[in-house]
Amino acid sequence: MPAFPSPLSESAIVARLRAAGCVFAEDEARLLLAEARTPAGLADMVDRRVAGQPLEHVLGWAEFCGLRMAVDPGVFVPRRRTEFLVRQAAALARQAAAPAGPADPADPADPADPAGRAGPGGQAPGRARLVVVDLCCGSGAAGAALAAILGQVELHAVDIDRAAVRCARRNVAAAGGQVYEGDLCAPLPATLRGRVDILIANAPYVPTEEVGMLPPEARLHEPRVALDGGADGLDILRRVTAAAPTWLAPGGHLLFETSERQAPRAVAAVTRSGLIPHVASSGQLNATVVAGTRPAAAGGPGG
Numbered sequence: 548m549p550a551f552p553s554p555l556s557e558s559a560i561v562a563r564l565r566a567a568g569c570v571f572a573e574d575e576a577r578l579l580l581a582e583a584r585t586p587a588g589l590a591d592m593v594d595r596r597v598a599g600q601p602l603e604h605v606l607g608w609a610e611f612c613g614l615r616m617a618v619d620p621g622v623f624v625p626r627r628r629t630e631f632l633v634r635q636a637a638a639l640a641r642q643a644a645a646p647a648g649p650a651d652p653a654d655p656a657d658p659a660d661p662a663g664r665a666g667p668g669g670q671a672p673g674r675a676r677l678v679v680v681d682l683c684c685g686s687g688a689a690g691a692a693l694a695a696i697l698g699q700v701e702l703h704a705v706d707i708d709r710a711a712v713r714c715a716r717r718n719v720a721a722a723g724g725q726v727y728e729g730d731l732c733a734p735l736p737a738t739l740r741g742r743v744d745i746l747i748a749n750a751p752y753v754p755t756e757e758v759g760m761l762p763p764e765a766r767l768h769e770p771r772v773a774l775d776g777g778a779d780g781l782d783i784l785r786r787v788t789a790a791a792p793t794w795l796a797p798g799g800h801l802l803f804e805t806s807e808r809q810a811p812r813a814v815a816a817v818t819r820s821g822l823i824p825h826v827a828s829s830g831q832l833n834a835t836v837v838a839g840t841r842p843a844a845a846g847g848p849g850g
């Protein structure tokens with residue numbers, strides 16, 4: 548229900564959205580009505596959606612792992628499939644936090660429910676807070692959701708795009724996290740070298756030639772730097788995997804999203820960097836996650 552008498556009826560909004568090709572016109576109409584603060588604001592939101600802007604940009608938020616994340620226009624909209632990356636990272640973090648307890652990275656526990664996860668502070672007794680880094684953070688949704696699931700963590704996030712950094716600062720604030728602007732690990736504090744327990748990176752991984760085939764909502768409303776992963780889509784991820792051993796703690800984990808097709812080449816890159824690879828996939832979310840673990844017995848940070 549809108550907070551004001553609306554000159555636009557719900558059915559009129561549904562009809563306009565449907566004519567514009569919105570498949571879930573009824574749901575979207577209800578969300579727009581609930582979000583609008585004034586009749587003019589509602590009309591503007593409907594116009595923007597009808598013109599093809601992503602619903603999340605019009606609303607100013609996206610639901611991710613059961614949480615409401617701010618998403619500004621021009622910032623990558625967090626995808627449902629990336630919840631699988633967060634879930635895998637949470638399972639490995641729990642393993643790191645409680646080495647004595649068995650943990651299965653394929654644990655289907657609901658990431659939307661923080662209850663019963665890593666325990667208070669996301670840490671074993673006597674252990675410092677887990678250090679989590681979210682590279683290519685975009686809105687910061689993945690790192691913020693992981694922090695919400697784990698409880699207290701030391702969260703650092705990086706993006707090269709100023710609009711994303713501004714947006715991410717709002718989302719990671721609840722976790723007391725820091726967001727840096729710059730290229731991959733370059734802006735991270737040097738004190739994090741060899742201390743990162745979980746390094747997640749949902750970097751761009753669309754091959755350059757396929758960017759033009761993306762749906763218009765992505766192609767026209769998300770920045771190219773958020774989508775284009777180079778000739779085979781793995782340019783940024785190869786740089787992330789090469790840098791990871793420098794930053795991971797012994798036994799720490801790198802996790803990133805790829806397509807199923809890219810996974811074998813991503814695994815090869817992980818192996819080349821000296822990390823122990825692992826692939827997990829979710830048919831339900833059409834998601835593939837490649838992980839790499841720094842051997843616990845490694846002498847010193849490499850890469």
Ligand SMILES: C[S@@+](CC[C@H](N)C(=O)[O-])C[C@H]1O[C@@H](n2cnc3c(N)ncnc32)[C@H](O)[C@@H]1O
Pocket residue numbers: 623624625626629682683684685686687688689705706707708711729730731748749750751752772773774783
């Ligand atoms: C696919 S989006 C993912 C955003 C976020 N991780 C998520 O899942 O919603 C990729 C992000 O990587 C950022 N990016 C691209 N190249 C980068 C680089 N060299 N260093 C840091 N961030 C980069 C883009 O600005 C974009 O926000």
